Amino acid sequence: QVQLVQSGAEMKKPGASVKVSCKTSGYTFASYGFTWVRQAPGQGLEWMGWINIDSGHTIYVQSLQDRVIMTTDTSTNTAYMELRSLRSDDTAVYYCARDLLPHHGTPPPMIYWGQGTLVTVSS
Amino acid sequence: QSALTQPASVSGSPGQSITISCTGTSSDVGANNYVSWYQQHPGKVPKLMIYDVNYRPSGVSDRFSGSKSGNTASLTISGLQAEDEADYYCSSFTSSSSWVFGGGTKLTVL
Numbered sequence: 001q002v003q004l005v006q007s008g009a010e011m012k013k014p015g016a017s018v019k020v021s022c023k024t025s026g027y028t029f030a031s032y033g034f035t036w037v038r039q040a041p042g043q044g045l046e047w048m049g050w051i052n053i054d055s056g057h058t059i060y061v062q063s064l065q066d067r068v069i070m071t072t073d074t075s076t077n078t079a080y081m082e083l084r085s086l087r088s089d090d091t092a093v094y095y096c097a098r099d100l101l102p103h104h105g106t107p108p109p110m111i112y113w114g115q116g117t118l119v120t121v122s123s
Numbered sequence: 124q125s126a127l128t129q130p131a132s133v134s135g136s137p138g139q140s141i142t143i144s145c146t147g148t149s150s151d152v153g154a155n156n157y158v159s160w161y162q163q164h165p166g167k168v169p170k171l172m173i174y175d176v177n178y179r180p181s182g183v184s185d186r187f188s189g190s191k192s193g194n195t196a197s198l199t200i201s202g203l204q205a206e207d208e209a210d211y212y213c214s215s216f217t218s219s220s221s222w223v224f225g226g227g228t229k230l231t232v233l
Contacts, residue, residue: 035222037169044126044227045161045169045212059220100174106220109159109174116168 002026004096004114011120012086020117022079022096029053029077031102035110036070036081038092046092050107051079053099059107086121093118127152127213127225134231140201143228145213146194151223153194157216160189160198163227164209172211173198200230208232 007021022034036048049060051070058070069082079096094117097110128146135141145152145160152158160173171180173189176196186201196215200207213225 037224045163045214045224047214047222047224049221061221062219095168097169100171100180107216107222109157109171109214110169111171111180113168113170 002098002112004098004112006094006096006114006117009118009120011122014087014121014123016086016121017082017084018086018119019080019082020094020096020119022081022114024077024079024098027098029072030074032099033104033107034070034072034079034099035097035107036068037095037097037110039095039116040089040092043092048081048094052105054103083119086119088121091119091121125223127215127223129211129213129225129228131226132229132231134233135200135203136233137203137205139203140199141203141230142200143198143211143213143230145196145198145215145225147196147215147223148194150219151194151215151217152191152196154218155216156191158189158191158196159214159222160187161212161214162209163212169212203232205232 003025033053035050067084071080096114098112099108100111101108156176158176161169163169176191177189211228
């Protein structure tokens with residue numbers, strides 16, 4: 001079965017960076033891209049961006065595009081999301097999610113989700 | 124990109140039908156037929172319930188259906204069950220090739 005297992009909770013100081021991993025299994029990694037979504041405590045979902053698995057092309061939400069980097073590693077079937085220059089309002093649960101459709105040129109809906117990684121930013 | 128507009132809460136009794144609206148603009152909901160709906164139980168991971176306005180992924184009950192008219196999409200849940208109590212988020216593909224979520228709707232089954 002398809003599984004997405006994310007790295008553990010992180011506590012960071014303002015200005016630092018965090019890199020969250022999303023290790024996958026149960027399907028052909030090289031066929032599906034990834035979306036990253038975050039959810040601040042008690043708040044709604046925020047779409048952060050998407051990485052195309054074929055080209056590595058990324059699309060980021062405008063509010064984060066200067067601070068976020070999404071990558072994949074086909075040798076370990078793992079997706080990564082790095083967020084730099086952390087601020088207190090970056091405190092959230094970060095989710096990776098796999099594309100519904102394979103080899104898609106634009107971000108499709110998300111069908112399989114990781115369990116979430118809590119990132120806390122506090123001095 | 125501003126969040127899509129959803130009612131903060133809706134409620135219904137078991138067996139009834141409810142509809143959750145999701146209002147956007149001509150740059151997102153009104154621009155294409157790529158509207159999705161996600162269900163999230165407290166402390167749980169979101170689950171895709173509807174995609175491309177009115178398609179259900181395998182395993183999702185046919186009690187869930189979607190529709191769209193102009194800049195407003197809707198999710199209808201028929202035959203309400205206690206297990207349907209959750210937060211529901213709409214999402215739309217945008218003219219910027221990104222997605223935007225709604226603020227979420229809390230469904231209470233009375």
